[in-house]
Amino acid sequence: MNEREKRFLMAAAEIRKLTIQAMAAAGYGHIGGCMSVCDLLAVLYEEILNVDPRDPHKRDRDYVVMSKGHCGPALYAALAYRGYFDRELLLTLNANGTSLPSHCDRLKTPGIDFSTGSLGQGVSLGIGAALGNRMQGLDSYTYIITGDGELQEGQVWEGVQFMAHHGVANAVLIVDNNGRQLDGYTAEICRQYDLAAKFAAFGLTVFRADGHKPMDIYRALTAAKRCRKPSAVILDTEKGRGCCFAEIPGFNHYMVITPAMAQEAIREIDRRLERALCGA
């Protein structure tokens, strides 16, 4: 295992722990979808992104759009991990008057580029940001994170078609393909069929990776950047992955989380991290 992979693994464990701590402080949270994007967020904030926590509005920065806006808490954890704000702030998640609401709000939280929560809209916002940066000659990438359930929204496909036609190559559409949505399994509620083939048919260059293997994610994102074409990265993930009490086949979109549950989950994350690092 090389140093980069170690850093990714440690970052992912930290982001998971911070997310769970924040949700435990609130008493509940969208744990399933937050857990499935933690490895992605670790790779993005540990290495891929050109961002500066001391200057969140840096003109040539890369943009991140958490289009599945209910996974704000995982992104807040990543931002705190990267140093945008104090980790203590995470414990105010959803508290009255907080700057960390359940869904991303660009006016409240340093490092949040767009407010999201009504699914599908982040895709157009991200493509707009990428196009705006391109029109201004900035060397900036925009990473748009969607859920697979979210792809049921028609606006996503308007955006994808636009992105391909207008050659918006400085945007990467990332799908957290965890196979589940609020009410159950995506395949049972409204099946997506062959997602990669759909993106390809819409004109995107498609990459695919195991969304819980940071080096796989890293290679896919790097390839998407290098291909200089409008691209999608499908990350095959598991909803709730990495948080032991959420790794269940039943409802885990949103869970009540007690301090004891959080403690046990955090201990398990540490154990798994140690095993992973030792096994190297």
Place this chain on the structure above:
Amino acid sequence: MRSMILDQFAMDTVEMRRAYCDALIEAARENPRVVAIDCDVSYSMGTGPFYEAYPGRGINCGIMEAHAIGLAAGLSATGMVPFVHTFGTFATRRAYDQLFLSCAYQDLNVKIIGGDAGVTAQANGGTHMPFEDMGILRNIPGFTIIEPCDTVMYRTAVKYMARTYGNFYMRSSRRKTVRIYRDDAEFTIGKANLLREGEDVALLACGIMVYQALLAAEELEKRGISAAVADVHTIKPLDREAVCALAEKCGAVVACENHSMINGLGSAVAEVLAGEIPVPLEQVGVNDRFGEVGTQDYLMAKFALTAQDIVSKAIKCIGRKKR
């Protein structure tokens, strides 16, 4: 005070859409970040010359209004100043959630131009005839809503929108309208223009109804009634000060709009009067109906939007004053 309006009114020689496109090209000359976004009705909205003047700064999304509004919001987050044009129906009804979340909720900077306001949709009929566009936008905090009555005001409003940060919705006819203002008339967005002094009743109008209100005032004068006329071109934020001053002076108000009576200019005026100066108010507007095909004259008669309808409502309103 020199009048800001012409001595005689006549149909303009320039279409509203031509005035719009000229103004947009001018705004783009001043600010290199101004971009035009269309949804496959560039031809109808008359924005073609912009694409010729500024290749690469016009983006035709095709028929995807939700994406177009979101795209514009995203562009504006990077400092661009996007103007999105389509018919008022699709700009608002079709993309309401995007106007709410992608634009207003996150305080971005998008300018929406809704063509074919109300009965000016004419032959496109009920599906394309927005009587509800201002109403659904009034509910969103922070949106400025404008309805200009002629090309002079249209040009001024475009310039103002390009220079002023925030989300705007401007609705109007695309075609020729009666010219009201002198070339050098000056406007302040958010401030109503008092076009005619009067003491018995105040006619508050926007868009094509401004001309009807001026005609109605002339007719009322023949009957010995002195009617004030104000062009309330900014529906939100409403010029509360002007509305209250006219209500106080005249003691009766008629709101005139080419829009549903529900949640448009009349409702906005009612909200102010109810809280400040509860004088009688009558509304000239569409009474909770869908549009249909027809010429503008036919539709104005059908939906009771003519000068004669304003005269009747004015007389009724004056009759309701407390003795």
